[in-house]
Amino acid sequence: MAIITYRDAINQAMAEEIARDSDVFIMGEEVAQYKGAYKVTRGLLEKFGPERIIDAPISEAGFCGLGVGAAMMGLRPVVEFMFWSFCYVAFDQVINNAANIRYMSGGLINIPIVFRGPGNGGTNVGATHSHTPENFVANTPGLKVVCPSTPYDAKGLLKSAIRDNDPVFVMENTLLYGNQGEVPEDDYVIPLGVAEVKKEGSDISLVAHGRCAILCLEAAEVLATEHGINAEVVDLRSIRPLDEETILQSVKKTNRAVLVEENKPFCGVGSQICSIIQEKAFDYLDAPIKRVSSIDAPQIYSMPLEQEQIPNIERIIDTVLEIA
Amino acid sequence: MANIIEMPKLSDTMTDGTVVSWLKKEGDVVESGDILAEIETDKATQELECFDEGTILKIYVQASGKAPCGHPLCAIGEKGEDPPKVEEPVAKPEAEKENKGQEEAKAIQAKAKSKTTKSPPAKNPVQAVNSKQRSFASPLARKIADEKGIPLEAIKGSGPSGRIVQADVIAASQAGIKGIPAASVPLEEKITPVSTIREVIARRLLESKTQVPHFYLEKEVDASPLLKTRVALNEKLKKLGQSIKLTVNDYILKASAEALRTVPAMNSSWEGENIRQHGSVHLSFGVALEDGLVTPVIRDAEKKDLVTISREARELIDKARSKKLTPEEMSGSTFTVTNLGMYGINSFYGIINTPNAGILSVGGTFKKPIVDENDNIIIGNRMSVGISGDHRVVDGAVGALFLQALAENLENPAIMMV
Numbered sequence: 001m002a003i004i005t006y007r008d009a010i011n012q013a014m015a016e017e018i019a020r021d022s023d024v025f026i027m028g029e030e031v032a033q034y035k036g037a038y039k040v041t042r043g044l045l046e047k048f049g050p051e052r053i054i055d056a057p058i059s060e061a062g063f064c065g066l067g068v069g070a071a072m073m074g075l076r077p078v079v080e081f082m083f084w085s086f087c088y089v090a091f092d093q094v095i096n097n098a099a100n101i102r103y104m105s106g107g108l109i110n111i112p113i114v115f116r117g118p119g120n121g122g123t124n125v126g127a128t129h130s131h132t133p134e135n136f137v138a139n140t141p142g143l144k145v146v147c148p149s150t151p152y153d154a155k156g157l158l159k160s161a162i163r164d165n166d167p168v169f170v171m172e173n174t175l176l177y178g179n180q181g182e183v184p185e186d187d188y189v190i191p192l193g194v195a196e197v198k199k200e201g202s203d204i205s206l207v208a209h210g211r212c213a214i215l216c217l218e219a220a221e222v223l224a225t226e227h228g229i230n231a232e233v234v235d236l237r238s239i240r241p242l243d244e245e246t247i248l249q250s251v252k253k254t255n256r257a258v259l260v261e262e263n264k265p266f267c268g269v270g271s272q273i274c275s276i277i278q279e280k281a282f283d284y285l286d287a288p289i290k291r292v293s294s295i296d297a298p299q300i301y302s303m304p305l306e307q308e309q310i311p312n313i314e315r316i317i318d319t320v321l322e323i324a
Numbered sequence: 325m326a327n328i329i330e331m332p333k334l335s336d337t338m339t340d341g342t343v344v345s346w347l348k349k350e351g352d353v354v355e356s357g358d359i360l361a362e363i364e365t366d367k368a369t370q371e372l373e374c375f376d377e378g379t380i381l382k383i384y385v386q387a388s389g390k391a392p393c394g395h396p397l398c399a400i401g402e403k404g405e406d407p408p409k410v411e412e413p414v415a416k417p418e419a420e421k422e423n424k425g426q427e428e429a430k431a432i433q434a435k436a437k438s439k440t441t442k443s444p445p446a447k448n449p450v451q452a453v454n455s456k457q458r459s460f461a462s463p464l465a466r467k468i469a470d471e472k473g474i475p476l477e478a479i480k481g482s483g484p485s486g487r488i489v490q491a492d493v494i495a496a497s498q499a500g501i502k503g504i505p506a507a508s509v510p511l512e513e514k515i516t517p518v519s520t521i522r523e524v525i526a527r528r529l530l531e532s533k534t535q536v537p538h539f540y541l542e543k544e545v546d547a548s549p550l551l552k553t554r555v556a557l558n559e560k561l562k563k564l565g566q567s568i569k570l571t572v573n574d575y576i577l578k579a580s581a582e583a584l585r586t587v588p589a590m591n592s593s594w595e596g597e598n599i600r601q602h603g604s605v606h607l608s609f610g611v612a613l614e615d616g617l618v619t620p621v622i623r624d625a626e627k628k629d630l631v632t633i634s635r636e637a638r639e640l641i642d643k644a645r646s647k648k649l650t651p652e653e654m655s656g657s658t659f660t661v662t663n664l665g666m667y668g669i670n671s672f673y674g675i676i677n678t679p680n681a682g683i684l685s686v687g688g689t690f691k692k693p694i695v696d697e698n699d700n701i702i703i704g705n706r707m708s709v710g711i712s713g714d715h716r717v718v719d720g721a722v723g724a725l726f727l728q729a730l731a732e733n734l735e736n737p738a739i740m741m742v
Contacts, residue, residue, distance in 0.1 A: 255464050255490065286464040286490045287483065322484060 001184055007177040009151035010040050010116075013158035014078060016187065018048050021076060024162060027054040027063055028080030028117075037082045038118065038177055064090035064115070068097050071113040076162060084119030084171055085131040098167040099142035114161045116170035119147075120211060120262060121299050122310045123174055130299035130306075132262045134209075135269050137169045138240040144192055145169040145239045147210035151181035153237055156190030164192060173211045193241030197250065201232030204324045205250040207273060208260040209236040212292075212311055216260055219316040227317075229324050239269055247273060248281050255286035258319050262310055265293040287323035292316050326401030326408055327376045329360065331385070333393040337519045338365045340392040343385050352380050354400060361397065367521070368647040376400045382407030461488035468493045521616040532678045536594075537715040540673045541723045545731040547689040547707040550575055553737040561631075573609070573663050574634035576686050576709075578740055579733035580661050581605045581625035581633070586729040589722045590713075591658050593679040599717055608657030608677065609637065611644040618644045619677055621657045630740065665689065671708035681717035682726070685710040707734070 004012070018024045026032075026041060032055040035042040045053040056063035060081065067077040081087050087094055098111050121130035137145040144166055148154035154172065161168035198213060199220055206216040213235035220231040234250050236243065251257050257277055259270035270291040277289055295309045331341050344362040348354055358374040378400040385391045385398075399407040459476035461469065465488045469476050472493065479496045481488035518526070550572070558569055584591040584605045592601045607625035611618050620640035622633060643649045660677040665688035674683035687708040694704035709730060713723040733740055 255462075282463050283467045284464055286462040287487075 001182040006151045006179045009155035013155040017162040023076045025052045026078045060090035064093035071111045076112045078114045081117030099140045110165040112165045118174040119171040120173040124303045127298040147171045149213040160189040193238045195236045195243035195246040198235045199233040201230040203230045204256040205254045207234045212260040219313045251281045252284045258290045260292045326399040328396045331391045331395045334365045342390045379403040384410045472497045542710040543727040547705040578630045583729035585626045587726040590726040592681045594717045602658040606658045608660045610662040673712045682713045
């Protein structure tokens with residue numbers, strides 16, 4: 001298997017789907033000539049030309065609406081946000097229209113659109129450029145949202161997203177773009193709504209998504225070697241649809257859970273999972289469920305402070321030690 | 325070099341043994357085949373045979389001393405040789421078993437402790453019960469405590485803020501069940517290794533029940549004459565200064581032996597090609613032990629009078645209870661009697677003790693209204709006797725004749741005196 005970066009895995013997924021399906025095209029700010037703000041679309045303009053790789057004006061509301069319209073007419077747009085923070089400019093298109101057209105049309109009109117881009121903090125770009133809106137999206141019936149943590153998952157989930165007939169929001173992470181991992185050269189997809197136990201364990205379940213799943217794997221190693229705690233790491237991969245079964249199975253096995261995410265805590269993804277666990281696995285809990293999330297404040301610009309604001313390995317370990 | 329004679333493992337379940345007595349002493353010259361000592365196991369007392377030659381240099385475990393299997397009992401070597409030094413035997417089985425259970429709890433506790441940096445260590449998992457106290461417990465701990473019937477108030481929590489967690493409940497259930505009111509002591513799951521005696525019972529009875537076509541007959545007999553005769557005879561024996569006291573069971577054994585003489589077909593065995601009708605009645609009877617059941621045999625019972633049968637039965641029962649029955653005393657039966665009357669059982673059917681053709685099952689004697697020959701309802705003492713027969717050997721009619729003969733004997737005890 002080839003070892004490639006998370007960035008290239010996303011690039012491959014799009015290239016393969018554009019080649020496979022003539023309805024697929026890419027649209028976004030600086031995705032064509034500039035090859036993407038984070039060079040994710042590198043080489044695609046040369047390969048597929050300006051009809052399939054389209055540079056959009058700096059107007060999210062405009063090109064997102066264009067994308068939703070194109071999807072209504074049967075195309076499969078892959079719309080890139082330079083940052084997911086910028087989706088707020090296009091909230092009406094992405095959260096309102098994309099989510100509700102199938103329902104409002106009585107099921108006659110599908111919206112097979114993908115919105116993708118990096119949605120993370122920790123890069124010292126300030127409060128308005130560091131949002132993690134997977135909870136907003138997941139809160140909206142009609143929308144799907146995935147947060148891949150590895151190159152393999154990124155490619156498999158993005159391909160599934162492009163082939164899906166509903167709006168799927170793919171939230172990447174600029175800090176993961178350079179991460180390498182094994183990715184098959186063959187065509188493969190990872191179904192939406194299927195979590196993965198990235199590390200088996202017996203003492204506590206660490207449930208996370210995106211980069212936090214990687215942090216959990218690193219924390220699990222420290223927990224094992226320094227504290228004798230065998231943690232299980234559940235990588236959600238999809239936030240919605242959510243793989244409840246895998247979460248519940250893990251908690252029933254370990255009797256303890258720490259939910260880790262980069263969202264701000266209030267109404268974060270962890271709140272929902274917490275509710276599910278206490279409702280469906282109450283009698284299996286040997287300790288309160290704990291959450292590790294970003295500290296509840298606008299994203300701090302100071303780099304050292306921001307590193308403390310977003311989840312880190314130390315905070316995960318400390319939280320585990322409170323209940324394990 | 326001196327040879328060490330160790331505590332032998334005389335059965336699968338034996339973990340330790342007691343030296344009942346030494347038949348040789350230090351300095352005695354012994355040779356192969358000599359009996360050195362008597363060893364008592366969980367089942368029987370057996371002789372410790374010598375397989376070496378030489379002089380007993382040293383006895384490590386004195387008479388009535390206990391030692392685990394494999395522990396040195398004595399050293400045999402050249403005269404004048406120094407015996408090897410041996411540590412005192414440590415009687416360990418019970419302590420060991422207890423430890424095993426606790427180790428598990430400790431492991432879980434240790435796990436909890438090693439992971440919990442901020443919680444106080446669990447000291448005594450069980451403390452005085454105070455029903456008004458609110459106990460904080462995890463949902464899992466609550467569920468397990470509920471399953472085990474342990475009140476949460478009796479458990480000290482080792483989790484954060486003193487919360488009771490799973491490990492505490494498990495530790496409490498294993499360590500401190502005594503501190504808990506008897507009413508809430510739960511049934512304990514227990515695993516007992518199958519003993520040799522249990523294994524033999526299981527194998528033989530399964531064989532019988534699956535391979536022998538059983539048929540069942542039952543008859544109620546009037547036990548009044550028997551009860552009267554028994555009281556009278558026992559008074560007479562007492563006057564004669566005899567220590568013997570006849571039991572109902574003795575009468576049943578005697579009556580069975582007599583009935584088999586009347587219906588000898590019942591005293592037969594299936595041998596595949598042939599059916600063997602035995603020339604004498606070797607009457608076996610069930611003796612319940614704590615860990616099973618044995619069936620000692622009264623030989624030539626048809627030739628023995630009631631008092632002899634009673635005496636032999638008593639001896640065999642005593643031997644059975646002290647686990648001293650020899651294999652010979654438990655084999656070669658031609659018919660079996662089993663009696664649950666003393667447990668208040670009305671009637672039942674035994675499983676045939678192969679290669680017998682039948683087993684007699686005897687219930688208790690109960691007062692019942694009965695209709696006498698003048699159509700009056702009177703109080704009767706009734707006893708139910710049943711037979712399970714091997715239909716390959718005998719048919720229902722033979723079984724019925726046997727029960728008839730038996731009933732006649734029991735209802736007219738005097739004829740058994742002839």
